[in-house]
Amino acid sequence: MIDYETLRLLWWLLLGVLLIGFAVTDGFDLGVAVIYRFVGRSDEERRILLHTIEPVWDGNQVWLVLAAGAVFAAFPLLYAAAFSTLYFALMLLLFALILRPVGLSFRDKLAQARWRNGWDWALFASGVVPSVLCGLVVGNLFLGLPFGLDDLHRPISSAGFFGLLRPFALVSGVVSLAMLVLHGACYAALKTEEPLADRASLVGVGAAVVLLAAMAACGVWLGSIEGFSVAGAIDHAGPSNPLAKTVQRAAGAWLRNYTAVPALWLLPAAVSVGTAAAGLALALRRAGLAFIASAIVQASVIGTAAAGLFPFLMPSSEAPSASLTIWDASSSRQTLFIMLVAALVFVPIILGYTIWVFRVLRGRISAADVSGVHY
Amino acid sequence: MIDLHLVGLSRLQFAVTALYHFLFVPLTIGLSMILVIMEATYVMTGREIWRQMTRYWGVLFGINFAMGVATGLTMEFQFGTNWAYYSHYVGDVFGAPLAIEGLMAFFLESTFVGLFFFGWNRLSRPAHLVVTFLTAIGSNFSALWILVANAWMQNPVGASFHFDTMRMELGSFYEVFFNPVAQSKFVHTVAAGYVVGAVFVLALSAWWLAHGRNREFARRSMAVAASFGLASSLSVVVLGDESGYTATEHQKMKIAAIEAEWETEPAPASFTAFGLPDVEQRTTHAAIKVPWLLGLIATRSISKEVPGIEELTNRARGRIVRGAKAYEALMRLRADPHDSEAREQLGQYQGDLGYGLLLLRQTADPPHATEEQIQRAAESTIPNVPVLFWAFRAMVGVGLLLIALFAVSFYLSARHRFEQHRWYLRAVLWALPLPWIAAELGWVVAEYGRQPWVVEGVLPTFLGVSPQPAGNVIASLTGFVLLYTVLAVFELILMVRIVRHGPDRLGYWPIPASAAHGEARR
Numbered sequence: 001m002i003d004y005e006t007l008r009l010l011w012w013l014l015l016g017v018l019l020i021g022f023a024v025t026d027g028f029d030l031g032v033a034v035i036y037r038f039v040g041r042s043d044e045e046r047r048i049l050l051h052t053i054e055p056v057w058d059g060n061q062v063w064l065v066l067a068a069g070a071v072f073a074a075f076p077l078l079y080a081a082a083f084s085t086l087y088f089a090l091m092l093l094l095f096a097l098i099l100r101p102v103g104l105s106f107r108d109k110l111a112q113a114r115w116r117n118g119w120d121w122a123l124f125a126s127g128v129v130p131s132v133l134c135g136l137v138v139g140n141l142f143l144g145l146p147f148g149l150d151d152l153h154r155p156i157s158s159a160g161f162f163g164l165l166r167p168f169a170l171v172s173g174v175v176s177l178a179m180l181v182l183h184g185a186c187y188a189a190l191k192t193e194e195p196l197a198d199r200a201s202l203v204g205v206g207a208a209v210v211l212l213a214a215m216a217a218c219g220v221w222l223g224s225i226e227g228f229s230v231a232g233a234i235d236h237a238g239p240s241n242p243l244a245k246t247v248q249r250a251a252g253a254w255l256r257n258y259t260a261v262p263a264l265w266l267l268p269a270a271v272s273v274g275t276a277a278a279g280l281a282l283a284l285r286r287a288g289l290a291f292i293a294s295a296i297v298q299a300s301v302i303g304t305a306a307a308g309l310f311p312f313l314m315p316s317s318e319a320p321s322a323s324l325t326i327w328d329a330s331s332s333r334q335t336l337f338i339m340l341v342a343a344l345v346f347v348p349i350i351l352g353y354t355i356w357v358f359r360v361l362r363g364r365i366s367a368a369d370v371s372g373v374h375y
Numbered sequence: 376m377i378d379l380h381l382v383g384l385s386r387l388q389f390a391v392t393a394l395y396h397f398l399f400v401p402l403t404i405g406l407s408m409i410l411v412i413m414e415a416t417y418v419m420t421g422r423e424i425w426r427q428m429t430r431y432w433g434v435l436f437g438i439n440f441a442m443g444v445a446t447g448l449t450m451e452f453q454f455g456t457n458w459a460y461y462s463h464y465v466g467d468v469f470g471a472p473l474a475i476e477g478l479m480a481f482f483l484e485s486t487f488v489g490l491f492f493f494g495w496n497r498l499s500r501p502a503h504l505v506v507t508f509l510t511a512i513g514s515n516f517s518a519l520w521i522l523v524a525n526a527w528m529q530n531p532v533g534a535s536f537h538f539d540t541m542r543m544e545l546g547s548f549y550e551v552f553f554n555p556v557a558q559s560k561f562v563h564t565v566a567a568g569y570v571v572g573a574v575f576v577l578a579l580s581a582w583w584l585a586h587g588r589n590r591e592f593a594r595r596s597m598a599v600a601a602s603f604g605l606a607s608s609l610s611v612v613v614l615g616d617e618s619g620y621t622a623t624e625h626q627k628m629k630i631a632a633i634e635a636e637w638e639t640e641p642a643p644a645s646f647t648a649f650g651l652p653d654v655e656q657r658t659t660h661a662a663i664k665v666p667w668l669l670g671l672i673a674t675r676s677i678s679k680e681v682p683g684i685e686e687l688t689n690r691a692r693g694r695i696v697r698g699a700k701a702y703e704a705l706m707r708l709r710a711d712p713h714d715s716e717a718r719e720q721l722g723q724y725q726g727d728l729g730y731g732l733l734l735l736r737q738t739a740d741p742p743h744a745t746e747e748q749i750q751r752a753a754e755s756t757i758p759n760v761p762v763l764f765w766a767f768r769a770m771v772g773v774g775l776l777l778i779a780l781f782a783v784s785f786y787l788s789a790r791h792r793f794e795q796h797r798w799y800l801r802a803v804l805w806a807l808p809l810p811w812i813a814a815e816l817g818w819v820v821a822e823y824g825r826q827p828w829v830v831e832g833v834l835p836t837f838l839g840v841s842p843q844p845a846g847n848v849i850a851s852l853t854g855f856v857l858l859y860t861v862l863a864v865f866e867l868i869l870m871v872r873i874v875r876h877g878p879d880r881l882g883y884w885p886i887p888a889s890a891a892h893g894e895a896r897r
Contacts, residue, residue, distance in 0.1 A: 054489070054492075054493065055489035055490065055492065055493035055494075056489055057489075058444060058485040058486070058488055058489055059482065059485045059486030059487075059488075059489060061444075061485065062477060062481050062482045062485045062486070065448070065451060065477055065481060066474070066477040066478065066481075066482070068451055068452070068455075069451065069470070069473050069474035069477040070474050070477075072454065072455070072462065072466055072469075072470035072473055072474065073466065073470030073473065073474035074470070074474075076462055076463055076465075076466020076467055076470055076542070077463050077466075079454070079455045079462050079463075079466060079470070080455060080459035080460065080462040080463040080466065080841075081459065081463075082455065083452065083454075083455025083456045083459065083462070083841075084455060084456055084457075084459035084841035084842075084843060087456050087843060087847055087851070088847070088850075088851075090452055090455070090456050091456065091851045091854065093452075094448060094449055094452050095854060095858060097445070097448050098445040098446070098448060098449070098858065098862075099445075100445070101441040101442075101444045101445045102441050102442065102445050102862055102865075102866075104441070105437055105438055105440075105441035106438070106441070106865060106866075106869060109438075109869050109872075109873070110869070110872075151706075151709060152460070152541060153463060153540075153541040154459070154460045154463075154842055155459050155460075155463070155841070155842075156842050157843065239537070239539040239540045240540045241539060241540055241541075331466065331467045331470070331544075331545075332467050332537075332540075332544040332545055334544075334545050334546075334548075335467050335468070335470075335471055335544070335545045338471060338545075338548050339471055339474060339475075342474070342475050342478055342479075343478065346478035346479055346482075347478070350478070350482045350486075353483075353486060353487075354486055357486055357487070357489070357490055360490060360494060360497050360498065361489075361490070361493065361494075361497065
């Protein structure tokens with residue numbers, strides 16, 4: 001069996017892989033849901049845009065479901081503390097995500113304009129709410145969340161929803177919204193014909209500009225935020241007990257990993273270059289290239305945030321020493337090992353059939369594909 | 376220290392969202408298999424009507440599937456949002472099957488379901504059948520892993536408590552997976568899903584036949600549903616009996632409550648077919664008893680006793696006293712992890728720690744609990760007897776009724792006589808809600824009967840909640856009730872419209888013009 005320290009590190013990486021899988025695949029579904037009501041001007045155009053994501057969004061969403069499941073299995077204390085501390089954010093996310101399958105399935109089944117317009121707004125919400133919340137939550141991680149652990153290790157939190165709306169976190173929310181809109185726009189440009197592809201490209205260029213600005217703002221801001229770091233040694237192979245360490249806060253501490261390992265600067269560099277490339281490719285109507293660049297942006301934004309936070313999973317502003325790190329909030333060694341084997345067996349299989357499905361569904365969607373009511 | 380309003384509300388929210396989710400899951404499981412049967416027939420015979428059947432029932436499947444996916448997210452999130460301590464305390468064991476469900480089943484089902492709807496003109500016939508098959512297999516495997524996780528809550532094998540991490544940790548994944556409760560629950564639940572699917576197809580087809588519409592379509596659909604339903608409904612009962620048997624090994628209290636067996640009867644125990652359980656008096660009035668039957672079902676013998684509620688409460692009392700000692704040792708260890716005496720004491724009483732935790736509802740200091748507090752904790756191990764008694768009987772009654780219905784259907788199907796009996800067509804339509812009622816009651820028996828435990832003997836339900844203001848849960852529960860009600864209304868409107876339209880009157884049926892275009896392009 002692999003040693004405990006390596007297993008914890010691997011699961012932290014795997015969690016990153018799952019989140020990147022989510023952003024790269026379901027990210028464009030969310031992005032399309034945000035923009036389709038505005039990019040598509042007639043009902044037919046909107047149906048074309050929806051038809052680009054209808055056959056694939058469900059499989060894509062499983063990356064998120066699986067990421068949550070992996071947190072439950074690999075970092076149960078994180079699952080417990082994060083989901084309960086972020087109660088209203090999670091409920092909001094949930095309600096938005098509930099609207100999506102229902103909206104996509106129900107919208108086209110009746111022809112009344114009111115019915116369809118109502119679902120258009122519901123689907124817009126199902127795209128924009130999760131897109132903003134992702135960044136809002138990550139931003140709050142950097143600021144620390146108000147929670148502690150009692151004698152029995154029960155996570156106790158005093159957080160409400162409005163406490164999450166802090167300026168830095170709101171700018172992070174703009175980052176995630178812009179990056180997912182960019183991704184959705186690239187996908188729409190790739191999967192539709194003129195004039196839809198044209199309009200989507202324009203939206204994408206705008207999103208790229210916003211993303212660059214918001215990301216730069218976050219980067220500069222991060223230097224002055226009171227970051228977290230573990231004081232003294234922490235046993236990388238010890239039993240998961242978050243109360244056994246001491247954590248200190250200092251301005252600029254979030255940049256310590258970047259200072260220690262300068263190669264990490266490649267991650268934010270990839271964000272900037274990728275975003276610029278995606279915007280440029282869209283302007284030149286090279287949608288395929290733009291989509292690839294935008295996929296790299298998704299991955300490198302997540303990488304940038306994760307590299308800054310490491311080894312923290314969920315810092316606590318209320319009781320810094322109760323912060324959760326990958327070394328003291330993980331499952332037992334055996335569970336991590338069994339789950340790793342399961343992931344190594346199934347993730348390649350999943351990738352294989354997902355690629356096959358996308359291949360079957362390749363090609364641009366046109367008006368002919370959505371004419372008539374498809375029951 | 377325990378906010379009982381919060382506990383009650385969190386439980387209510389879980390029950391409401393789980394029962395609602397479970398309106399859609401069994402139909403997805405059952406209908407997906409029926410779609411496989413229909414499409415396989417199409418691929419083998421090449422007859423267009425079987426393709427129409429697959430597509431038309433597929434439309435109804437799709438609406439139901441969307442609701443199932445949407446409401447299933449709630450279940451996954453809720454463990455963390457509302458049952459945070461539960462998630463921490465058992466996540467090491469319980470999280471694994473859930474994550475594997477995602478890897479192995481949910482991904483499969485969700486990825487291929489899109490191709491089921493949009494791949495008709497992009498795939499060859501056998502390839503599309505494979506896609507349908509993989510969707511169905513995904514749904515079924517999903518149920519397997521969810522029930523492995525659930526079975527562990529009923530019978531927590533293969534794990535032990537660790538004081539340095541304050542949680543249960545996995546000992547043997549093999550034991551967790553091959554949990555006998557999981558095996559019987561899986562077949563029982565999946566077969567119940569097949570019954571739901573079969574009744575759904577049977578009843579709607581009967582409606583068309585009663586109106587003289589879609590004869591060919593409806594007759595064939597009914598023939599599939601009748602044979603599939605008969606086999607499935609028989610499996611539900613056989614495996615339900617198997618569940619009853621395994622429950623006696625691990626959940627004697629649940630069985631005693633279902634039977635309202637207040638005192639241990641001499642073996643072999645009789646089965647109370649009817650009666651009026653009286654919780655105050657601890658007796659069952661007007662009981663009609665079938666000799667020997669309970670002993671046979673529950674112990675597979677005529678010599679073993681089935682312990683009654685009184686006796687089980689006394690046993691629980693003993694375990695609570697020992698559990699308090701485990702709790703005391705645990706607190707000492709938390710203060711000083713090197714206290715070897717405390718470690719030894721914990722090792723000795725560890726198996727009863729969960730019973731010690733039960734005392735936390737009565738007192739903040741279990742080691743110094745009074746006799747009266749211990750007695751109250753012991754009595755708290757008795758689930759709600761009248762509810763279990765009636766829920767179980769109603770479930771079994773409906774199950775038997777459905778077997779009769781499928782037997783008649785199968786007979787009429789074999790003789791090609793569906794339409795000659797108007798009474799039959801009407802009866803089938805009225806039977807439409809029955810399998811859902813039985814399925815929901817099955818959930819009540821299994822999960823409400825598990826109380827006061829969230830994990831049997833390990834963690835009391837009241838301790839599992841996320842400590843938060845009760846107002847949070849009132850807000851989210853209100854949101855769920857409103858959203859779910861609106862969605863249910865829309866879902867029913869769509870279902871009813873599509874069924875009324877029927878396969879014959881759908882203007883765009885069988886294949887929309889665009890689809891023909893897609894075929895040409897390919």
